[in-house]
Amino acid sequence: MSADPIISVNKLKKYYNRGAIKALDGVSLDISKGEVVVIIGPSGSGKSTLLRSLNLLEIPTSGSILFEGNDITSRGTDINKLRQKMGMVFQHFNLFPHLTIMDNMTLGPRKLLGIPRAEAEENARRLLAKVALEDRAGAYPSQLSGGQKQRIAIVRALAMKPDVLLFDEPTSALDPEMVGEVLDVMKDLAREGMTMVVVTHEMGFAREVGHRIIFMDEGRKIAEGTPEEIFEHTENERLKTFLAKVL
Amino acid sequence: MYLYQLAIGDWWNDLKDTFTLNFIDDDRYMLLVKGLGNTFLVTLGATILGILLGVIVALVRSTYDKTALGMRPGAGKVVLSLLNKIASLYLTVIRGTPVLVQLMIAYFVIFVSIAQHKTIVAIIAFGINSGAYVAEIIRSGIMSIDPGQFEAGRSLGFNYAQTMLYIIIPQALKNVLPALANEFIVLIKETSVSCYIGLHDLTKGGEIIRSRTYTAFMPLLAVALIYLVIVMFFTRLVNILERRLRNSER
Ligand SMILES: Nc1ncnc2c1ncn2[C@@H]1O[C@H](COP(=O)(O)OP(=O)(O)OP(=O)(O)O)[C@@H](O)[C@H]1O
Numbered sequence: 001m002s003a004d005p006i007i008s009v010n011k012l013k014k015y016y017n018r019g020a021i022k023a024l025d026g027v028s029l030d031i032s033k034g035e036v037v038v039i040i041g042p043s044g045s046g047k048s049t050l051l052r053s054l055n056l057l058e059i060p061t062s063g064s065i066l067f068e069g070n071d072i073t074s075r076g077t078d079i080n081k082l083r084q085k086m087g088m089v090f091q092h093f094n095l096f097p098h099l100t101i102m103d104n105m106t107l108g109p110r111k112l113l114g115i116p117r118a119e120a121e122e123n124a125r126r127l128l129a130k131v132a133l134e135d136r137a138g139a140y141p142s143q144l145s146g147g148q149k150q151r152i153a154i155v156r157a158l159a160m161k162p163d164v165l166l167f168d169e170p171t172s173a174l175d176p177e178m179v180g181e182v183l184d185v186m187k188d189l190a191r192e193g194m195t196m197v198v199v200t201h202e203m204g205f206a207r208e209v210g211h212r213i214i215f216m217d218e219g220r221k222i223a224e225g226t227p228e229e230i231f232e233h234t235e236n237e238r239l240k241t242f243l244a245k246v247l
Numbered sequence: 248m249y250l251y252q253l254a255i256g257d258w259w260n261d262l263k264d265t266f267t268l269n270f271i272d273d274d275r276y277m278l279l280v281k282g283l284g285n286t287f288l289v290t291l292g293a294t295i296l297g298i299l300l301g302v303i304v305a306l307v308r309s310t311y312d313k314t315a316l317g318m319r320p321g322a323g324k325v326v327l328s329l330l331n332k333i334a335s336l337y338l339t340v341i342r343g344t345p346v347l348v349q350l351m352i353a354y355f356v357i358f359v360s361i362a363q364h365k366t367i368v369a370i371i372a373f374g375i376n377s378g379a380y381v382a383e384i385i386r387s388g389i390m391s392i393d394p395g396q397f398e399a400g401r402s403l404g405f406n407y408a409q410t411m412l413y414i415i416i417p418q419a420l421k422n423v424l425p426a427l428a429n430e431f432i433v434l435i436k437e438t439s440v441s442c443y444i445g446l447h448d449l450t451k452g453g454e455i456i457r458s459r460t461y462t463a464f465m466p467l468l469a470v471a472l473i474y475l476v477i478v479m480f481f482t483r484l485v486n487i488l489e490r491r492l493r494n495s496e497r
């Protein structure tokens with residue numbers, strides 16, 4: 001982990017309904033290269049809003065986000081270039097149902113990075129092998145199980161060779177028996193040094209894989225620390241109440 | 248018994264005579280064949296024009312609905328809301344007036360200079376008319392796509408237009424393909440009013456025969472039957488298409 005943060009969030013606010021709803025109420029946060037940051041907190045605490053602000057799927061009301069040194073909230077940034085470097089994995093997979101798995105994975109690299117089809121497909125095959133789905137390249141998303149879909153969604157994001165991967169509750173829509181296979185893929189990525197920001201309710205994963213845990217409530221960062229600090233030694237009452245409910 | 252047979256025989260001979268008079272003499276059936284050709288030409292041309300127009304109008308409308316609220320003030324926003332106004336006006340006017348009136352305005356007012364090309368005028372008039380209905384079909388198709396698809400496209404780095412082109416439009420079109428095919432079937436029948444501008448379509452073919460043979464029953468029945476068979480054929484095709492599409496969804 002280098003000292004220079006790859007993402008630096010400063011006093012980020014996101015208001016809805018002219019300030020009636022404060023989804024984010026001044027969150028500051030640094031993320032280093034290779035770090036796995038896990039965001040936890042009760043429903044409605046602003047976890048998704050924070051994550052989706054990082055690639056500007058939500059436009060913050062105020063505050064700044066530095067990504068690799070540039071303020072991405074300033075008007076001059078090319079949002080599309082930025083997003084190519086920040087992969088995102090969604091709760092509901094969001095694979096493209098009209099395309100085969102192979103085309104799902106090569107569409108971005110071919111159209112956005114200009115990689116020739118043969119090379120893009122070779123890359124895709126290598127990634128598919130990584131998640132043990134190389135035999136499904138020609139299938140359509142509707143022919144896969146939930147766990148398989150999410151593994152594809154992860155490698156589709158990886159095919160763009162991003163610097164950061166954002167996960168918004170990647171296992172929440174899965175049947176329990178499929179959670180493990182997705183978490184395993186994410187563990188592998190963490191081990192390979194991928195910078196990851198993960199919103200999850202999987203406390204086991206947070207404890208085992210997270211380098212740093214952020215606890216959010218009511219749009220604010222309430223507590224932050226190593227898994228040990230958060231799960232074993234916290235003095236924070238709100239965090240304690242939350243953990244008592246989910247553990 | 249004998250009388251009865253005589254009556255049947257007379258009736259049969261009458262029928263044969265009117266048939267011959269209306270369709271065989273002077274090769275009159277060719278009037279129907281030529282008319283049918285023009286009916287298809289106008290319908291097909293209008294469908295293609297209608298889909299082109301419909302996609303454009305649908306894109307303007309749904310882009311406005313999706314993005315205008317969150318857009319920063321500036322030239323882009325002004326242009327988009329202007330386009331949206333034009334699109335709404337087009338939809339209101341076209342869907343609020345009868346197609347026959349639109350056709351006559353096109354023929355007698357707007358396209359007077361190319362009035363000898365009746366087929367072209369009809370294609371333009373019916374195309375513009377159909378575009379308004381197609382636009383709403385396609386817009387509903389776009390709106391029915393899960394917003395997550397749009398977000399997934401944008402999160403990969405595709406811009407708005409690319410996301411529409413590669414991800415949203417293909418799915419939307421697939422969803423509304425049966426509705427678009429129905430629009431084609433409706434147009435086959437609707438173009439029959441183009442005999443008002445003297446276009447020799449199927450209906451006009453029957454009309455010409457009627458005016459020459461002074462018999463109405465046989466030529467008009469033939470025209471009705473031909474429309475019916477064509478519509479039934481295409482309806483069947485659309486049903487098969489629908490079933491295929493549903494199966495491919497799984
Ligand atoms: N588009 C929106 N309009 C109005 N309010 C919104 C909108 N999006 C989110 N909110 C509100 O912002 C707050 C934070 O929502 P957010 O989705 O970030 O929570 P979350 O921590 O991800 O919750 P969950 O665990 O249920 O996913 C909530 O109160 C939510 O109702």
Ligand SMILES: [Mg+2]
Nearest residue numbers: 047048049169
């Ligand atoms: Mg959420």
